[in-house]
Amino acid sequence: MEKKKVILALAINSVITVLELIAVIRSFMEMKLYMFCYYTVLSNLFLLVASILCILGEIKILRGEEEFLSQKVSRIKYMATCTVSVTFLVVVFILTPTTIGENSSLIKNFIHLMVDGSMLYMHFLCPVLAFISYTVLEKPQVYNRKLPRLAIIPTLIYAAVLIILNIARVVVGPYPFLMVMYNPVHMSIIWAFGVIGFAYLIAIMVNVVSKR
DSSP states (O other), rough: OHHHHHHHHHHHHHHHHHHHHHHHHHHHHHHHGGGOOOOOHHHHHHHHHHHHHHHHHHHHTEEEEEEEEOOHHHHHHHHHHHHHHHHHHHHHIHHHHHSSTTTTOOOHHHHHHSSSHHHIIIIIIIHHHHHHHHIISSSSSSSTTTTHHHTTTTHHHHHHHHHHHHHSSSSSSSSGGGGGSSSSSHHHHHHHHHHHHHHHHHHHHHHHHHHH
């Protein structure tokens, strides 16, 4: 990796780490342990871990101990980038139009979901910074077409666990498309395949963009 890119990537990952810590603390203060029911929070916690691993790897590169980020760290950062990209795009294309209140509008709801409270960090800043750092600065050493299959595993696990918890009536939602006890069966199936397919397309997109 070029030294300038390593330094910039290190700086961005440091910023992500600080922002994620702020967001996690604020989320805990607002929701306590219930925050772990949200894909947004879990994907951003994943990004926090990935960013710390990248910081450690990039420090080694600057010290001359390594030439590139290890393949494991690169894959973890890729998976984390994909999950927070899902968060960002689900907010834009699904949550924004489906959660408009009576006294709100599409634009107002979009702004609310992007900038209010910890959502500023988890829905907007950290996903954007992660996408830039991975696709522009921390490009994988070898392009791998199989990576998107790996990237959707966290989303599959989350969906399976939350659907089971909804069926068991332990939690409700927390997203409209997870409320399987209140949605028609066919709509739940459509939502499930739609969201997983959406996550897979995002993983392909991130993989292709990082190749350029």
